[in-house]
Amino acid sequence: MLMKRIFITGAAGFIGSNLVDRLLADGKRVVGWDNFSTGQRQFLAGATQSPNFKLIEGDNLDLPALTKAMAGCDAVFHLAANADVRFGLKHPSKDLQQNTTATFNVLEAMRANAIKRIAFSSTGSVYGEAAVIPTPEDAPFPIQTSLYAASKVAGEGMISSYCEGFKFEGYVFRFVSILGERYTHGHVYDFYKQLLEHPGRLQVLGDGSQRKSYLYVQDCVSAMLHVMDRGTAQQAKHGVEIYNLGNDEFVQVNDSIGFICGALGLQPKMEYTGGSRGWVGDNPFIFLDTKKIRATGWKTSLTIEQGIKRTLEWLQQNQWVYDSRQ
Amino acid sequence: MLMKRIFITGAAGFIGSNLVDRLLADGKRVVGWDNFSTGQRQFLAGATQSPNFKLIEGDNLDLPALTKAMAGCDAVFHLAANADVRFGLKHPSKDLQQNTTATFNVLEAMRANAIKRIAFSSTGSVYGEAAVIPTPEDAPFPIQTSLYAASKVAGEGMISSYCEGFKFEGYVFRFVSILGERYTHGHVYDFYKQLLEHPGRLQVLGDGSQRKSYLYVQDCVSAMLHVMDRGTAQQAKHGVEIYNLGNDEFVQVNDSIGFICGALGLQPKMEYTGGSRGWVGDNPFIFLDTKKIRATGWKTSLTIEQGIKRTLEWLQQNQWVYDSRQ
Numbered sequence: 001m002l003m004k005r006i007f008i009t010g011a012a013g014f015i016g017s018n019l020v021d022r023l024l025a026d027g028k029r030v031v032g033w034d035n036f037s038t039g040q041r042q043f044l045a046g047a048t049q050s051p052n053f054k055l056i057e058g059d060n061l062d063l064p065a066l067t068k069a070m071a072g073c074d075a076v077f078h079l080a081a082n083a084d085v086r087f088g089l090k091h092p093s094k095d096l097q098q099n100t101t102a103t104f105n106v107l108e109a110m111r112a113n114a115i116k117r118i119a120f121s122s123t124g125s126v127y128g129e130a131a132v133i134p135t136p137e138d139a140p141f142p143i144q145t146s147l148y149a150a151s152k153v154a155g156e157g158m159i160s161s162y163c164e165g166f167k168f169e170g171y172v173f174r175f176v177s178i179l180g181e182r183y184t185h186g187h188v189y190d191f192y193k194q195l196l197e198h199p200g201r202l203q204v205l206g207d208g209s210q211r212k213s214y215l216y217v218q219d220c221v222s223a224m225l226h227v228m229d230r231g232t233a234q235q236a237k238h239g240v241e242i243y244n245l246g247n248d249e250f251v252q253v254n255d256s257i258g259f260i261c262g263a264l265g266l267q268p269k270m271e272y273t274g275g276s277r278g279w280v281g282d283n284p285f286i287f288l289d290t291k292k293i294r295a296t297g298w299k300t301s302l303t304i305e306q307g308i309k310r311t312l313e314w315l316q317q318n319q320w321v322y323d324s325r326q
Numbered sequence: 327m328l329m330k331r332i333f334i335t336g337a338a339g340f341i342g343s344n345l346v347d348r349l350l351a352d353g354k355r356v357v358g359w360d361n362f363s364t365g366q367r368q369f370l371a372g373a374t375q376s377p378n379f380k381l382i383e384g385d386n387l388d389l390p391a392l393t394k395a396m397a398g399c400d401a402v403f404h405l406a407a408n409a410d411v412r413f414g415l416k417h418p419s420k421d422l423q424q425n426t427t428a429t430f431n432v433l434e435a436m437r438a439n440a441i442k443r444i445a446f447s448s449t450g451s452v453y454g455e456a457a458v459i460p461t462p463e464d465a466p467f468p469i470q471t472s473l474y475a476a477s478k479v480a481g482e483g484m485i486s487s488y489c490e491g492f493k494f495e496g497y498v499f500r501f502v503s504i505l506g507e508r509y510t511h512g513h514v515y516d517f518y519k520q521l522l523e524h525p526g527r528l529q530v531l532g533d534g535s536q537r538k539s540y541l542y543v544q545d546c547v548s549a550m551l552h553v554m555d556r557g558t559a560q561q562a563k564h565g566v567e568i569y570n571l572g573n574d575e576f577v578q579v580n581d582s583i584g585f586i587c588g589a590l591g592l593q594p595k596m597e598y599t600g601g602s603r604g605w606v607g608d609n610p611f612i613f614l615d616t617k618k619i620r621a622t623g624w625k626t627s628l629t630i631e632q633g634i635k636r637t638l639e640w641l642q643q644n645q646w647v648y649d650s651r652q
Contacts (some may be wrong), residue, residue: 089491096430100480104422128564131464138457140464143564145490150483154426157476164471165415165606238454238469280491 003117003228005029007073009060009106010080012039014182015121018217019077020047022225028052033069034080035059040324043182060102067109075117077224078106081152083185085125086279088147099151100158107162119171119224122156124213124246124288125149126174134289137174137242146281156242163239170240171228173220176247176288179307180217181314184321187253188311191260193322195268202261202268205278208254211285213246216302216310220245226298244288251304253278259308329443329554331355333399335386335432336406338365340508341447344543345403346373348551354378359395360406361385366650369508386428393435401443403550404432407478409511411451412605414473425477426484433488445497445550448482450539450572450614451475452500460615463500463568472607482568489565496566497554499546502573502614505633506543507640510647513579514637517586519648521594528587528594531604534580537611539572542628542636546571552624570614577630579604585634 006023010016011032016039023030029052032044036057047053056069060080070076082098103120110118126149127135128142144150156172163170177186194202223245233241261267276284302310315321332349336342337358342365349356355378358370362383373379382395386406396402408424429446436444452475453461454468470476482498489496503512520528549571559567587593602610628636641647 088487092434092488093430096427096484100426101422104419108418127467138466141453141467143566143568144483144486145564147484147487147491150480150487153483154476154480157470157479158422158473160470161414161473161476161607162418165473238471240469242469281487 003028003075005031005073007031007033007070007076009033009076009078010039011055012036012041012044013079014184015178015217015220016079017043017047017182018180019079019221019224020044020053022221024050024052030054031056031069031073033058033066040184040321060105061097063105063108066105067112070109070113070115073113073115075228076106076110076115077119078103079121081121082148085146085148089280092147095147095151099148100154103155104158107158110168111162111166116167117169118159119173119228120155120159122152122172122174123149124174124176124244124286125283126153126156129283133285134287135244136289137244137292145283160238160240163233168239169233171224171233172240172242173224174242174244174288175220176213176215176245176286178217178220179214179311181310183217183311183314187256188260188308189315191257192312192315195264195266196319196322199266200268201271202257203271203273204253204257205273206253206275206282207272208252208257209276209284210253210278210282211250211287212253213250213287214304214307215246216300216307219300219302223293223298227293227296230296243293244290245293246288246290247300247304248290249304250287256308259305260312263309263312329354329401331357331399333357333359333396333402335359335402335404336365337381338362338367338370339405340510341504341543341546342405343369343373343508344506345405345547345550346370346379348547350376350378356380357382357395357399359384359392366510366647386431387423389431389434392431393438396435396439396441399439399441401554402432402436402441403445404429405447407447408474411472411474415606418473421473421477425474426480429481430484433484436494437488437492442493443495444485445499445554446481446485448478448498448500449475450500450502450570450612451609452479452482455609459611460613461570462615463570463618471609486564486566489559494565495559497550497559498566498568499550500568500570500614501546502539502541502571502612504543504546505540505637507636509543509637509640513582514586514634515641517583518638518641521590521592522645522648525592526594527597528583529597529599530579530583531599532579532601532608533598534578534583534596535602535610536579536604536608537576537613538579539576539613540630540633541572542626542633545626545628549619549624553619553622556622569619570616571619572614572616573626573630574616575630576613582634585631586638589635589638
């Protein structure tokens with residue numbers, strides 16, 4: 001699929017900035033859009049050296065600015081989101097505004113610019129507490145248990161409606177948790193932060209038995225580009241394709257702690273908050289069926305253990321991210 | 327389940343006003359809320375005679391007014407919605423605002439008033455072009471094909487997240503098309519309108535082969551009250567129960583035309599626009615599996631044919647609705 005000038009929302013974020021770098025390396029022109037509420041300017045330090053990169057600072061809730069920024073692009077990766085899954089109940093309007101309404105604005109800005117091709121970062125959390133594990137894309141219609149996932153389901157629904165109604169070409173990716181360079185959010189980040197502050201003890205939300213799957217960010221970026229290159233959504237019944245993205249294995253939180261502490265040479269005293277869930281709306285077992293994306297020929301390059309170690313190494317070399325995100 | 331003072335959004339609407347009358351007949355106190363964008367004051371003519379009924383005019387997008395209006399109630403039926411399914415693509419923001427954001431406001435107003443019990447009018451359209459027919463509540467995770475259904479999925483997701491996170495007690499009802507007294511919207515309304523204007527010809531969107539199921543409004547109201555009386559969502563895993571509501575049969579649009587023309591004694595010349603769908607995003611076959619609601623003991627009182635005829639009789643006796651809704 002020909003993509004020449006690509007618009008990325010959340011371009012200064014973890015996944016967004018890795019995607020920017022990959023596309024620039026592939027010789028594409030990229031317009032990066034970010035409101036820098038959680039994005040990091042340093043993640044775009046390399047990109048901003050490229051004549052093919054243009055950074056525009058703005059917010060998805062500002063539809064006129066978004067529409068103007070998108071002019072001349074032929075594809076959109078909509079990655080910007082409130083990803084603060086755990087704290088959804090503390091500020092319920094955040095998911096509605098930053099995820100649901102923001103996605104609507106992205107679609108409207110695309111429509112105004114006659115851009116039809118969109119990739120969307122959804123989440124495996126849309127399956128709720130899945131009845132079928134590993135969970136395929138057509139699992140039983142789930143019950144949402146978090147405002148974050150509910151807002152992603154809302155986004156998916158609007159995107160597929162635009163594909164049906166306005167002949168958009170949509171690629172929806174339901175991610176497991178992503179790991180790797182520029183990771184600034186999640187359990188490896190939290191655990192390493194704690195161990196920097198007090199190497200002798202580690203507090204864990206829940207009982208540590210939660211089972212989750214993770215994917216290395218470069219594999220995530222590769223998967224999205226690989227699928228969009230094939231362009232098959234154009235032939236799909238409703239103009240949209242949905243893919244689970246994840247590793248073909250899962251680990252327990254306790255396994256992950258073992259990898260981290262092993263790599264750091266630490267043996268902290270464990271303090272579990274208890275219960276099978278880390279927080280209200282947490283899902284004790286996330287493991288996606290990834291047969292569909294694998295059938296396209298895409299493969300992972302790192303296992304979960306390798307991904308966790310790579311993430312930890314990056315955090316060790318980039319401790320500034322802790323200071324920048326207090 | 328004890329409900330003493332019940333708040334109804336969309337109280338002046340088709341289903342809302344029938345629910346108001348039923349609850350008043352049952353001796354309940356009812357607060358009706360409507361912005362009268364499509365609601366009809368005449369539908370509440372009887373209710374407003376009751377000392378147990380209070381009508382408050384307001385819009386779901388006005389959260390402070392909504393919060394104030396809801397004070398003192400112990401249950402909410404959230405029925406207000408943009409139900410303009412066919413024209414979603416003409417004004418895409420309408421479903422987002424009047425359905426998604428409105429539902430969020432209803433939930434926030436409930437939270438501010440410590441009201442936990444909510445019934446929500448969702449739609450069988452959330453199943454998209456269902457892979458399984460008759461379609462059960464846990465059908466394969468569907469692809470949304472209309473902005474209306476996408477906004478209802480968004481509403482369902484927020485409601486279930488509030489049930490999980492804030493211990494709400496939620497009842498989500500996925501309706502087929504509803505028929506009966508005060509019906510002002512849908513194919514019987516449209517066909518009768520045409521036949522009033524030109525009895526000799528009838529234009530039909532699509533090829534008339536679309537298969538749909540319908541439910542009589544009194545049966546719909548009975549189903550909601552029957553399910554809520556049982557109060558079983560309190561014990562449900564995530565605090566929410568989802569029920570399909572429909573008849574255990576379906577008819578073709580052409581069957582429906584036969585019932586209508588037969589009752590009117592007309593033989594109009596048929597003009598089909600053609601194609602298996604009446605409009606973009608129309609679903610050529612909607613038939614819900616209603617085993618779950620039937621297992622609770624609820625039954626329908628009218629067949630689809632009886633419901634269509636009852637609707638037609640009501641329209642014949644209430645032609646003023648055509649003048650009020652130009």
